[in-house]
Structures are given as C-alpha cells and as structure tokens.
Amino acid sequence: MTQPKTHTLDVPGAVLYYDVRSNDSSSAPVLLLIGSPMGATGFGTLSGHFADRTVVTYDPRGVERSERTDDATESTPDEHADDLHRLISALDAGPVDIFASSGGAVNALALVARHPEQVKTLVAHEPPAAQVLPDREQALAASVDIHETYQRSGLGPAMAKFIMLVAHKGLIPLDFADQHGPDPANFGLPTEDDGSRDDVLVGQNIISCTHYQHDFEALRAASTRVVIAAGAESTGEMAHRAAVAVAGRLGTKPVTFPGDHGGFLGGEYGMKGEPDAFAAALRQVLI
Structure with missing residues (x-):
C-alpha cells in the first residue's frame, strides 16, 4: 500500500476530497471506508490494517475538506448516495467493497438500493435508521x-x-x-x-439521516451482499437496535463486531476503540 494520494471530484453542490491508498498487486476489490459526518481522518487506523489491498477514504459533502458549493443547509442520504455513486464511477475499478459506519451506513444502504452493481459487499455498521425502531x-x-x-x-x-x-x-x-x-x-x-x-x-x-426511509424491497433484491454489523459493547443503544431491526427487515441477523459505535477508531478524534480486533472481524466478513 502506498501513502494516500488525494484527489478531488466535482459533484452537484460540492467538491469532494478523497484519498487513495493504492496496492497495484492486489486482485481484491477496492475497499471504500466511509462514515457520515465522519470524514477520511476517522479511518486512518483502520486503513492501515488493509495494506494488502487498495483502500479509499473520503470526506462527505460539507465535512472537513469537502466544501459545499451551494447554499443548502441540509444534506440527505440520497445526495450522499449520489456522491458515492459518482466517486465509485470515478475510481473506474469495478464493484467495490464498502465498510460504512453510522450515517455512512445509512448512505451506503441508499447507494446499494439504487446502484447494487457498484458494490460487491457492503458491511453497514450501526446505521441510525430510526424509522425501523418500535419507538x-x-x-x-x-x-x-x-x-x-x-x-x-x-x-x-x-x-x-x-x-x-x-x-x-x-x-x-x-x-x-x-x-x-x-x-x-x-x-x-x-x-x-x-x-x-x-x-x-x-x-x-x-x-435527514434518522428520518430516511430505506427501500428494503430493493435492498433484498440487490446483487450486493449486505452484512449488517453491530457493536458488542453498544447493545441497547439506538444505533445498535436500529442495526438489529434493519437486519431483520433484510431477513438476516447482524454480525457482532468488537467494541462500540466507534470500535474501529484508533485514537482519531480522541476516541479509542478496539481497532485490531475490529479489523480482524471486518477482514473475516469480507472474505
């Protein structure tokens, strides 16, 4: 894996910044690591655990380097999904694998519902999909x-x-x-x-994130392999309960990952999860 190389991509209403850590010898799909509103900075530690493949991180619109060029005061999962669609198209590397956490998981599920051909495997970690909760x-x-x-x-x-x-x-x-x-x-x-x-x-x-209505019919029919993940230490919390409910709507069971909602963090933003164990669990799911 090389040092990250930064690129920009013009999309409607924003200029996205994304970083590519290339491994030209890898035959595995490109691995896209995303959050929302967490940007690329949050995935520095996790990226280092996948030096055997090309890894891409990015800042969602309005986050850190990715400045908005419109005057909108709200970003929606559909907008983020369209941004991801355009980013994957720009990579021109075929279907990618995605690890998506929190709001990024909501956005990635919206992407898969629209463009399943672009994603081989999606690991959606604790999407705060409040619409599916009993409360x-x-x-x-x-x-x-x-x-x-x-x-x-x-x-x-x-x-x-x-x-x-x-x-x-x-x-x-x-x-x-x-x-x-x-x-x-x-x-x-x-x-x-x-x-x-x-x-x-x-x-x-x-x-817009918590209120988003997911297209579960499209997700169940998608060619993408969708894995819902939930933290071992976040049981009972809203995002964990939403992950369980989303998995149920997809006819699957969530996979338990080490740590809590930020289990993959290695000190980014002052938060430390269990990144070594988390990366090992993610690698096992992606095989």
Missing part, C-alpha cells in the same frame, strides 16, 4: 429537538442532547424530547453560542 416516534422527535436546540442555542447544548440520545440504552421514553438537556460543560463542550449554524452533524445531517 420510532420518540427517536425521530429527539432528533428534531436536537436540531432545533442547535438552531436556537448553538452547538454545546445540541451536542449534549445528542450524546444523551445516542448513549441511552433501551426504548426511548415518550417525554425524552421534552427533557432539559445536560450541561454541555459536563462533556467538555462549549457553553457559549458562537453564532455559527453550519455544523454537519446537528445542523445538516441529523434529521
């Missing part, structure tokens, strides 16, 4: 409340509520969205509103 109304309301809190009070209060939501285990209470959020300072978050409203998580993606 969907509470989950969706909480997501809307987080976004509205951001618009009203700024990043700190919104992110504090987000952390409270994603860490909650079990069914979300009926009054969850009405509860007063925790003190942002408890999480090291800013307590002052800086006036910006362009955060990609609580501003641009949280409602």
Whole structure:
C-alpha cells in the first residue's frame, strides 16, 4: 500500500476530497471506508490494517475538506448516495467493497438500493435508521429537538442532547424530547453560542439521516451482499437496535463486531476503540 494520494471530484453542490491508498498487486476489490459526518481522518487506523489491498477514504459533502458549493443547509442520504455513486464511477475499478459506519451506513444502504452493481459487499455498521425502531416516534422527535436546540442555542447544548440520545440504552421514553438537556460543560463542550449554524452533524445531517426511509424491497433484491454489523459493547443503544431491526427487515441477523459505535477508531478524534480486533472481524466478513 502506498501513502494516500488525494484527489478531488466535482459533484452537484460540492467538491469532494478523497484519498487513495493504492496496492497495484492486489486482485481484491477496492475497499471504500466511509462514515457520515465522519470524514477520511476517522479511518486512518483502520486503513492501515488493509495494506494488502487498495483502500479509499473520503470526506462527505460539507465535512472537513469537502466544501459545499451551494447554499443548502441540509444534506440527505440520497445526495450522499449520489456522491458515492459518482466517486465509485470515478475510481473506474469495478464493484467495490464498502465498510460504512453510522450515517455512512445509512448512505451506503441508499447507494446499494439504487446502484447494487457498484458494490460487491457492503458491511453497514450501526446505521441510525430510526424509522425501523418500535419507538420510532420518540427517536425521530429527539432528533428534531436536537436540531432545533442547535438552531436556537448553538452547538454545546445540541451536542449534549445528542450524546444523551445516542448513549441511552433501551426504548426511548415518550417525554425524552421534552427533557432539559445536560450541561454541555459536563462533556467538555462549549457553553457559549458562537453564532455559527453550519455544523454537519446537528445542523445538516441529523434529521435527514434518522428520518430516511430505506427501500428494503430493493435492498433484498440487490446483487450486493449486505452484512449488517453491530457493536458488542453498544447493545441497547439506538444505533445498535436500529442495526438489529434493519437486519431483520433484510431477513438476516447482524454480525457482532468488537467494541462500540466507534470500535474501529484508533485514537482519531480522541476516541479509542478496539481497532485490531475490529479489523480482524471486518477482514473475516469480507472474505
């Protein structure tokens, strides 16, 4: 595997940055590692575990290097799926394998529903697909409340509520969205509103991602092998429960991966999962 080489791709409404770690001797499909709103930086450690094949990472629209060229305030899974479709086409390497985590898993499932011919295997890790949960109304309301809190009070209060939501285990209470959020300072978050409203998580993606209606009929009919993954340490959390529900809708069972929602991280963004064990599990699934 070579050092990553950075490329850009013009897409409607954005310029995408992506990095290619080439291994010209590999006959395996290109491995695309994606998240949302996590960018390429989050997959540095995981990429290093797959030096025997070509690995591609990218920054989704509005994230890190991939600046938007339109004035839209929301990014949708369908837009992200179209971006991925264009990126895979630009790679011109045939069907790829994809590991997609969190919102990236939602976007990759949308891609497969539309363009299954572009993806050999998709490992979708903990997609926060709230629409399939039995407590969907509470989950969706909480997501809307987080976004509205951001618009009203700024990043700190919104992110504090987000952390409270994603860490909650079990069914979300009926009054969850009405509860007063925790003190942002408890999480090291800013307590002052800086006036910006362009955060990609609580501003641009949280409602469109959690509210997305997946085309399960298309996914079940797809030529792509779809594997749903869930963290061993995140049982009961919204994204884990959604992964179990999505797998059920596909007629499969989720594969348990080491760690929690960020099990693949090796210190990126200050978070450390179990990257060695996680990479070994991913390799076993991709064989």
